[in-house]
Every structure is written in C-alpha cells, then in structure tokens.
Amino acid sequence: MPSAEPSSRRGADLLLTAGVFAALIAALLPLMRVVRPTGWLLGTLVIVAVVLATGYVARRFRLPALAVSLIEVVVWVAFVTVVFLRDSAFLLVIPTVETFRELPEILTAAGEEIALGVAPLTPSAPLSMLIVGATGLLAVVIDHVVLTARMPLLAGVGLIAVSLIPAIAVPAEIDVVAFVLLAAAILFLIRTDTRTREEAGSAEATRATTSSAAASSTSGVSASGVSATAIGIGAIAVVVALVATPLLPQPAIRPGAGDLGPGPGIDATLQLGDDLRRPREVEVLQMRSDAPTPPYLRATTLTEFTGAVWEPDSGRSYPLDSAEALASLPVDPEIQVAEYSTTVEIRNLNSSWLPVSYPATGIEGLDGVWGAFPYNRTVEARQGGTQGQDYEVVSSVPRPTLEQIRARSAGGEGVRADTLGLPVDLPPIVGELAAEVTAGAASDYDALLALQSWFRGADFRYSLEAPVEEGFDGSGAEAVARFLEVREGYCVHYASAFALMARTLGMPSRIVVGYLPGTSTGDAVDFQTVYSVMSGQLHAWPEIYFEGVGWIPFEPTNGLGQPTRFSPEASAPGETADGTDAAPEASAPADVPDAVDPDTGEPLTPDAGTAAPDDGVDALPAVTVVLAVLVVLAIPLLVRDLRRRQQLSAARAGDAAAAWAVVQDTAIDLGIPSPISESPRALGARLITEAGAPADAMGVLIRAIERASYAPGGRHGFGQGEATAAAAREVRAELLAAAQPARRLLALVVPRSLIIRPGSLYAGAGRGASRPAG
DSSP states (O other), X not given: OOOOOOHHHHHHHHHHHHHHHHHHHHHHGGGGGTBOOXXXXXXXXXXXXXXXXXXXXXXXXXXXXXXHHHHHHHHHHHHHHHHHSGGGSBTTTBOOHHHHHHHHHHHHHHHHHHHHOOSSBOOXXXXXXXXXXXXXXXXXXXXXXXXXXXXXHHXXXXXXXXXXXXXXXXXXXXXXXXXXXXXXXXXXXXXXXXXXXXXXXXXXXXXOOHHHHHHHHHXXXXXXXXXXXHHHHHHHHHHIXXXXXXXXXXXXXXXXXXXXXXXXXXXXXXXXXXXXTXXXXXXXXXEEESSSSOOOEEEEXXXXXXXXOEEEOXXXXXXXXXXXXXXXXXXXXXXXXXXXXXXXXXXXXXXXXXXXXXXXXXXXXOOSEEEEETTTTEEEEEESOSTTOEEEEEEEXXXXXXXXXXXXXXXXXXXXXXXXXXXXXXXHHHHHHHHHHTTTOSSHHHHHHHHHHHHTSTTOEEOSSXXXXXXXXXXXXXXXXXXXXXXXXXXXXXXXXXXXXXXXXXXXXXXXXXXXXXXXXXXXXXXXXXXXXXGGGEEEEEEEEETTTEEEEOOOSTTSSOOOOOOOTTSOTTBOTTSOBOOTTSOOOTTOOOOBXXXXXXXXXXXSSSOOOOOSOOHHHHHHHHHHHHHHHHHHHHHHHHHHHHHHHHHHTTOHHHHHHHHHHHHHHTTOOOOTTSOHHHHHHHHHHHXXXXXXXXXXXXXXXXXXXXXXXXXXXXXXXXXXXXXXHXXXXXXXXXXXXXXXXXXXHSOGGGTSOTTSGGXXXXXXXXXXXX
C-alpha cells in the first residue's frame, strides 16, 4: 500500500500532472499545421496520458525520484514497441536485438521525410513513430522537471521552444489559440507549484525548528507577489510573441552548395502570397538554355477545381528511366517540333517537385530515385530531393504557325473531363466577362489572345498587397470574382481567372506552378547566358489544350514575362513578321515589363516576381534584430528586478522571509550553493567568510528570520521592517561587488533564481559545487 501522505499534497500532484498534460498538448498544437493530424495525434495523446499517469501512481508509493523516471521510461519503451515495433519484439512489448537494428533505418526514413517533404506532410509510419516517441520522452522530462525538481518555469521554457519548432521550419502566422493555451497551462503550473510551497512552508514554520526557517524562507514572497510575477512574465511573453516577433525578418538561407540543409520549398496549393511577400529572397537555382528565350520551369500542375481550391494533379508515375515516363508527345505531323536543352543547378530549393522545362522528353544527371507523370510532364522524387541537384532537361516544343494554331480548336480527345469542370455556384461575373472580352473572336486562339491582352492592359495592375487589403488572397471562385472587380492582384489571381474564363468558353485549362526564367547574371557557359532564379520568382500561369498541338501556356499576369504569340507562316519559325523572337512557350525573359501604371504612367515592375536583386544594403532588418535581441536579453533582468522589488516591499511591511529570500536569490544568481539542509545561520556564516557578505547586515537578517521562524503560529511579522529591508539590500550589493565581473554580469543578465527556487534540489548545486546527497 502507498505510504500515507497529506491529501493536499496528493491534490497538488494531481493538479500539476493535469497541467503538464495540458501544456504538452498545447505545445504540440502548432505541429498540426506542418504534419496532417492522422493516427500520430491519437498516439501522442495516449502516450502522454500513460506516462504522466504512471509517474503520478509511482509517487503515491513514495518511490525515489530516479525510480519514478525509470518506470516512466520503461512504460514509454513498451508503448512505442507495441505500437510501432511489435513485429520484431519479444511478446510484442520487449525490444530485441532486431528491434534496435531497425531503429536507424526508421529514424533515417523519418528524417528524409522531414527534410524533403512539403508541408503539410502526410506522415508515414516512421515519421509517426518519431513524433509519438519524441513526445513521450518529452513527457518524461517535463514530468521530472515539474513534479520532482519543482521548476515549472524551466519546463515552460522547454515547452515554448518545442512549440516554436514548427513555426521555424515552416514560417506562418502566429497560432494565437495554441499560444494562449500554452501560456495559460504554464502559468497554471507556476501558480499551483507556488501555492503548494506556501502551504508546505506555513506547516513547517509551526514546528519551530531551525530547518523550518529554511523551508519557510523558500516560500519567498506572498501569494499576491508570485501571482504578479507570473502575470508579468505572461504579459511580456504575449508582447514579444504578438508584437515583436512579426517585426523580425524571415530567416534567409545563405546561397551556396546543395549540402547547406533545407531551403525554400514549392507550394503546390496556390497559396503563394506569403512566399512572394517575404522581405528577403534567396537564389533557388541557376539555369541556362539554348532555346531562343529562357524557358519557364514547371514543378507541378493543378487541374481539378472544387470551387474553393485548385487540386494538384494525381496519377501514376513511372520510373524516370522507363519508356513510359517521358515519351514523345502526340503532335500532328505538320506541326514543327523544336528540341532544346536546358541545364539547371539547384542552389537552395528543398522540394520533391523538380523544376523542368516543358515538355520534357529526357533528363540526365539526377541523383536519387525519380518518377515522371506522362500526362503533365512533371517529375517527382521517390527518394531524395531537389537540393544540390545539377541536371540537364531536353524538351521537344511544338511550334505551330499562326495559321495552324488558328485552324485548331481548344479541346479534343487527349484531355480529361476535369479540365473543363466548373463549380455550380461559379459567380456570374466570370462567364459574363469572358463572353464580353472574346466577342467577335474568329478562333479559339484569337479568343485567348483577347483574354491575355485584356488582363495585361491598363485596366489591371499587378499587386501583392491589394488582394490582402481587400480580404482575398487565394484562387477560389469568390477570390477570382473579387479580383475581376478590383482588377488588382498577383499571378495566382491572373492564372486562376484566365483558366476559369477559358472553361466557361468550353476550352480545357489547367494551372502550372513553377518558376519564372529569372534574370541574367551576365555570365555565359557554352555560349548560353546564365540566369539566376530567386525564391520570389515562384509563379503560376495557365495552359490551354489544343488538339494536335498539346498544352499551350499563356501569360496573363500584368507586367510579367512576354505574352504568348505565334508567327505567321510567311515568317521564319520562331520569328514574328517584324523579325523579333516569338514566345509560343511563354518563356521570354522575366525582366522586361510590358505594362504601365495607369496612375503614374511609369513602367510597371512586379513587386517580387521579376525585379532584379537589390544591391543596396537595408539597415532596418539588422537594427530590428539587434533591438529585438536586446529586448529579449532584458526580459530576465526586468522580471528579476520586479520580483526583488516585491520582496523588499514585503520586507518593509514586516515579512522577514521576503528579506531572507533576497539573500537566497542573490546567492543562487551568483552560483553559490543554497541547500535546503543548511540553516539561515549556517548559510549566513558561509556567505560572510566565502562570498564577502557584510557581517553586521547579515546578522540583522539572521536574527529577523530566526525570530520569525520561532514566533507563535509561524508568523513572519516583526517590528524592524525598514532595517531588515535595508540589510537585505546591503547584503545583495556586497555579494555582487565581491563577485568576479563576468559572474556578476551573468547574474544580472541571466538570473538563475528565476528557474531555480531556494530550497530546491538544484539550489544546492552551485557553480563548481556538487549536489548534496539524497
């Protein structure tokens, strides 16, 4: 049977256990924005509950702290084994040698999935095991820190760090709900632990022993003082998270070789606004080509439209080296096909989708295992990723004459039904404007040219901010309708509107996500100009299917690239009648604006898609970072100063324990051991002889705390509040003055007493000191 223990202590342990459970779950909520909540979520809830319940029951039997943690670890191992590794385990629960041999492969697979996947991930079994196992181990650690070491604030720091990992991996807006829940759980832990200490301190004081003085002083400030400190910490955390954090620039990844680690990814859901609005860009790749104009590089295509989102294409992929992967396209014999070669060197791109020119018929130089989708000519990693790849793409581009493309209809037998799908509640403005703009067009191609010219005309304006200000920032039907009314937006709005308007005219359409050709670096390799593509040049554009020709890209986005146009038969292939290069593959250099701002008459330069890198140095991000770092560094100092003021205020009011707590906290900050087994008189004598504390002031404090400890009922009040408060200030000042400068600075900037409480296990182990036995 468990040993008898006070019901109040059991109740406190139960409350702390519940608080730890809530805090752990709140810390993991942001992870659901990075990893889709599948079976791992239930596994996480169960393993956390089982580990914490095991710890609670073990403490009821008054087992040593080490034994409690070991039992929790055993339960953790058994749970992970039976859920994920039971096939190689003995009796489904006990790991065997074979089980341990499997672990490196599982962890490697999970690591590759994290490094190469695109959020939100659909977790595999290895990744689910990594999440559940890591969470269970975290539960063991947090349970020990909160219920054994009694340092809930330290546990809070760890939980906050865990909750920040998803935001660091995939930058996104602050998850306010998760943050508030986590803050509330941490403050609950701090308050519950403090109340338990106060009750224990009062009970010990009534025994009138020397050791009771130390226990009494552990309670520190009154309940109101501790609550005020906790509220202050919470308020500062809210300010930093909600106000200061958004002001910081997004982390920039240094361009370089492919082994630098994760880089920017490719969002295949048309949520490109946040990527394009990032304050800093990085170079994702360099390319060169023997094509007349540098090609766009496609990553993936989106065909099915649900009314709210465009869904990425799905289907069967074939090994890249197979005959079915990138076979020749079915093009009518009379259509000329030109073959071009494009070399791509990935600098900083972490994606499973490979940027390729269209339509690719061969790829050489890739590392890893890759598969191709013949229908849309996209290439996806089966094993590996884009980071560090250097490869060559061969493309066979149909180049019909103007007469040939006009003679063909958009559509035919080579398209799927979802290329014509429209939602039943499509806003009328989409079809009405499509019919109005294309009225009088002699062919499908002429109708599409009319749409392209209309979008690129003076009525529309490229903007990354106007859509956000007006409350739409996506590609759904309502967003498209709003875009057609406001006539300001970026590539996602132009591409989605063009594709939907083409479908209302009976033309198959889809959207491509990839990269613009970038800007010239001024260098050349094998007489081919090298182009640099930045992360802000992630782009979306529409394609329309023509029978006997294939998918033809168009460029409706105002101010980007060069519009698609074909030359008449009288001109040489690839040239217009006036001798300039044509762009049937919509692949002209992206640094040539062809639209003007209707308000100013100045050439329109897109905000992120085409601008060359800014050579100027912007000092604002650096200054912001410095100020933010200074603010963060000042937080512990401010919190510690607030707590000391509360202690001194309580001391002036007659609380001897508060005055003595000033001395204990200062000793802890300076790394001086302050074990619970040491009486105030013994600690004071040691501080006088070893740390330079003034003897007279220390004597005042020792007499005050001993008088209060022996007072009837354990009261701390006495009649020399001002003198004792002054003595506490003097002792603190002399201790700081006697310390080495580096140690004194560290005590002020990073006060250990914020996380190490007087009388706790860790308070007895100062700098260079060993922990007391037991």
